[in-house]
Amino acid sequence: MTLALEIPKLTIGSIREGLLKRRFSATELTREALRFAEAENPKTNAYLHFCPERALSAARSVDEKLARGEDPGLLAGVPVAVKDVIVTKGVRTTAASKMLADYIPPYDATAVECLDAAGAVILGKTNCDEFAMGSSNENSAFGPVRNPVDPERVPGGSSGGSAAAVAQGTAVVSLGSDTGGSVRQPASFCGVVGLTPTYGRVSRYGLIAFASSLDHIGVVARNVSDTATLLQVIAGRDERDSTSAAVPVPDYMAALNGGVRGMKIGLPREYFKDPDSETSKLVLDGVEVLKRLGCEVREISMPHTEYAVAAYYIICTAEASSNLARYDGVRYTFRSRDSETLADMYRNTRGEGFGAECKRRIMLGTYVLSAGYYDAYYLKAQKVRTLIARDFTEAFREVDALIAPVSPFPAFKLGEKLDDPMQMYLSDIYTITASLAGVPCMSVPCGVTSGGLPVGMQILTRHFDEAGMLRLAYAFERNRA
């Protein structure tokens, strides 16, 4: 059996074809994919744990459907990795935190139910920054993830494991989560496609909350077409998430092939302040490709961009301080031993259970919500958020899509920015504006630096125009080179 060699090159399409032509069964593929992933994983630490029983059971169900001649689903037999902040019934879900080290959820996230229904095979749960807080995947309680492109470097974060697994070939596609760039930035660092849909497009039910008004489930794949298919499967209204939208879901795969000629593209000048950087140059080269395809490109301005980092880190920490209150040692979490009083139990549990970054954000968030500071911080930040959203509304009156870098720099070395949280926060500058505005956005590989590090180009479109965004990305992917 030579399947092992093919694993890293599989696509949703090639798996479908292989299954339908009976070249392999879903069970055979799953066994091989698990074997490969488990063997390769030590190189990156992308997976925290595997779930072979659940995977094989899903595969068997696909094989049975195939045997009965039924449609096995859009993702039949596709090996998928799921970020460990998305809950999976019966499969440990840790949020990469000591706090939830032994937590086994009794229910599936809606997105996971969608994967199941589409015949996907979840191989395991991927590493990430603790509770999705970080931009390098170094804040995991279970060790950092290494970038498959260069093991000395970070894969980005917080969905570092989800991006690394897809880049490494230990998963065909993966689910990540994006609160301020956590899907796009690691996708960019690892050289894969990462998409964050409109806020409300994909249900958050079962996504362990970091900052509820900013959290999105996003997707990672090795190409735009697989990205579209995975989004198709998880998008839609969910009664269990009141913030999910009742907007019809278009056929994303069908939308890929429409032309992009005449599409208006804006380059926000605030995102190209350093036009001579290698990153900017690679992105601008990408823009040239789009021009060749007939897109009209113009420079625009998004004047409130410079306030985004400050506003973001106030809002996300405020929400985090509340969202993480439930990890108190009373029920399903880690509990510190030998506390004398209830207050001690809380303090010791949270002191020992959370990592440094979580504690930093809980403290910041508690501060900005406290009496006397609420108006100066939280309320002010919400006003800035409104202005940033307005920047996007204004921009999308003029253009159909925006192009920008994902990150000011490519993957950095492990430990390089760990001692400077401010520097780390500032590196989110190009991704958090979209998070604040809730618009769809994605990172598409647009080249490598002289040092061989991948760089992603960010595409942003109007609310619920994932189809337009994917079309542009698909055209770009086929015509660059």
Add this chain to the structure above:
Amino acid sequence: MSSHVLPDTEVLARYEAVIGLEVHVQLATRSKIYCACPTSFGDPPNTNVCPVCLGLPGALPVLNRAAVEMAMKAAMALNCRIRPVSRLARKNYFYPDLPKGYQISQYDEPLAEHGYIEVTSGGSRRRIGITRIHLEDDAGKSLHEGFSDSSRYTYVDLNRSGTPLIEIVSEPDIRTSEEAYEYLTALKQVLQYIGVSTCDMEKGHLRCDANVSVRPRGETKFGTKAEVKNLNSFRFLKQALDYEISRQVSLIESGEEVIQETRLYDPDTGETVGMRSKEHAHDYRYFPEPDLLPLTISDEWRERVRAEMPELPAQKRARFIETYGLREYDAQVLTATRELSEYFERVAEVSGDARAAANWVMGDLAAALNAEGKEISESPVSAEQLGELVALISKGEISGKMAKDIFQKMLATGESARAIVEREGLRQISDTGELEALINQVLEQHPRQVEQYRSGKTQVLGYLVGQVMKASRGQANPAAVNKLLRAKLG
């Protein structure tokens, strides 16, 4: 802790209390406020739970429309203005029976504001302002006792977690403990009427905290207030307020200051005790709940709910006076609860004699129920049965006196009035022929009284009527006897 020397009534009379009540009311929805779990009471611990009300990672709330509609009804009944857009907000604090680490409540944009309720106190009617009504979820229960290892562990039951509540906050318009009592009574009456809560205090469906301050009479500024908690029965409410008012007056009288604090009422001692300041030094860090959209109530939705509103006690009172010609007091008594008012109306309808129906319900029936300690809903005599009995009197088929005996039998056996009348041959004699025979017989036997009557001593008529009644063994129609006798005696 030593109790204060409480001031005498003369000193107390120089002060005025300023009281505002915060009342938590459990809504009578079948499912919880943010999930579909049942709200039933008394099930085994931690059985009516799901990821949402357990606060599991990743779970999200969905607002229960039925809870919103009940809160809207309460708002309408309390004359509040309902906000077209209100907001849910997180109230953050740590407690073992609060699984999310926050309550989803409402803060600066509550569901409804600016209402009032009319309260009768000391014979006069007053409006007590309602500041606001907001929705929130209840916490679970901490069980500190009853387990073999209770000395070391607290157990948590999350069945109650997520039960829908409304908090009704009054203006500081209440001046006496009696008025507070009447306010709570009126609130309970209205909420039970509109069916949004059972208001069962024993089950914790109605919980009350009070903000209390005192000031010398004539002063317009408020004094420093204390918040008194644990006023979970009507009796406790009055006792606690009386104690707290006296305590504050005595502090001021002795030149000390009232400090702003939370105090707990202890029913065993009848006193309020200050809680350690640490325990209530909360900064709840309210902020808008990002998991729920703003609560938008369209005109159309509001009017649809308004159309479902039942008649309120005050409206019903007015109608009873107007339609049935009842006295104010009777109307008040008969509208005390929705069940009683409906029972009365049925009796009135079946009997066709509302006044007699009112007398029977408030008289013989109420006495019988009181004696047995029963509620109107447990009455052994149905409204239809009582209506039939009253109708028999009105039609003259039985006398009032006979009816009382029959009623006792109905209570005992559950039989209908007509069945008893027929079985025992208890028909009232109204037939002129039959009565005349009886009258003639009596007049023959009492020539002296006849003589007296005819010579002008007409008061002897009563004696003669009594003799006729006696001869008929109580079955003669007294009115008819009276009339016939007068005619005969000329």
